Amino acid sequence: MNSLHMDKTSSEHSLWQQFRLNAMRLIYFGVGLVMVVMAAFYFTDQKFIGASALLLTGLAFLVAGYIYRDKLAPQWLNFLFICALGLLVSISMRQTGVLGVYWMYPVLAMVFFMFDKAIFVLVIMLIYALFAAVTYWFLPFDYAWRIALSMLVLIGVGAVFLILMARLQRNLDQATATDTLTGCYNRDHLADLLQQAITKAIRRKQPLSVMVLDLDSFQSVNDKYGYMFGDRVLQETVSRIRQTVGDKAIIVRSRGAEFTVLLAGTSLNEAAEIGSEVLNRIRHEPFSVKTMMTTVTASAGVAQHKPGQSWDEVLEAADAAMGKAKTQGRNRLKIAQ
Numbered sequence: 001m002n003s004l005h006m007d008k009t010s011s012e013h014s015l016w017q018q019f020r021l022n023a024m025r026l027i028y029f030g031v032g033l034v035m036v037v038m039a040a041f042y043f044t045d046q047k048f049i050g051a052s053a054l055l056l057t058g059l060a061f062l063v064a065g066y067i068y069r070d071k072l073a074p075q076w077l078n079f080l081f082i083c084a085l086g087l088l089v090s091i092s093m094r095q096t097g098v099l100g101v102y103w104m105y106p107v108l109a110m111v112f113f114m115f116d117k118a119i120f121v122l123v124i125m126l127i128y129a130l131f132a133a134v135t136y137w138f139l140p141f142d143y144a145w146r147i148a149l150s151m152l153v154l155i156g157v158g159a160v161f162l163i164l165m166a167r168l169q170r171n172l173d174q175a176t177a178t179d180t181l182t183g184c185y186n187r188d189h190l191a192d193l194l195q196q197a198i199t200k201a202i203r204r205k206q207p208l209s210v211m212v213l214d215l216d217s218f219q220s221v222n223d224k225y226g227y228m229f230g231d232r233v234l235q236e237t238v239s240r241i242r243q244t245v246g247d248k249a250i251i252v253r254s255r256g257a258e259f260t261v262l263l264a265g266t267s268l269n270e271a272a273e274i275g276s277e278v279l280n281r282i283r284h285e286p287f288s289v290k291t292m293m294t295t296v297t298a299s300a301g302v303a304q305h306k307p308g309q310s311w312d313e314v315l316e317a318a319d320a321a322m323g324k325a326k327t328q329g330r331n332r333l334k335i336a337q
């Protein structure tokens, strides 16, 4: 039966979010250290105002790096940091001319890691507009247009990188969501899928039922005919479930020979009918591979999501009904009350 410890959503495991977290740690500590070192140079040159500005910003980065070493910092804080860096680079351009340009590129690159998708485009456009304007004001036009163009190239490369990362994440999600033997979803995604199905059902004011189905005495099938034969039985079971519930229903392999089926738009009575049909398809048609053939039965439990119920409560209800079917002799369906 299900053990209900699947509470982390897939987005928390997102490769890109992990990557961002590591990159941000590096950025906070790296930028902080560089600024403190530069502040020391400015102090020795007796440029006290510049040195203080660098020191304060550098310390702010180091403190943020310490506070947000395990989680992403809020977007407003990153926005403040980017504004501060933008300002410092602009002042540096004004004072040192073309030498200040060198700092523009790392600042632009940081924006790619600092902001969520929703506001990233806005921030990168703002910071690009600022740097393009500053370059135009403080440098000859011949320099300015080349620098503005090279910054655009950097942004373009960064954008391609982001798109490739998103694609990689999508492929990875797909691969990790699928059970390689049967092609259904694997149990890691059960919590997310069920939660999404509940949210959708509430929004559409439609019923949602859950069926938990477990093959009976599957160990003896493995023992008698071998693991490979058992594998074929599992694959064939999924195909028989699919023939009954259709392509759109979500089937999750929740354990060895146990499947959880999410039946959107389906009332408890309809779910019971569907469940009985699936059990019939399994029990009446023998499973065969080459010369080996056997009949298999299954036990199932169905439950309908009730208002206010959480995903694990409805799953537990269907699971308990399936457990009852097992204890009452297997090869039957039970309805959760």
Ligand SMILES: Nc1nc2c(ncn2[C@@H]2O[C@H](COP(=O)(O)OP(=O)(O)OP(=O)(O)O)[C@@H](O)[C@H]2O)c(=O)[nH]1
Pocket: 181, 214, 215, 216, 217, 218, 219, 220, 222, 226, 227, 228, 229, 230, 231, 234, 255, 256, 257, 326, 330
């Ligand atoms: N062939 C095959 N067997 C598997 C796989 N994963 C788990 N199993 C087997 O599935 C069986 C599951 O057994 P259980 O559900 O615990 O018990 P059961 O023998 O089915 O008995 P009941 O569930 O009580 O009716 C175990 O023997 C596992 O070795 C798999 O990927 N392929």
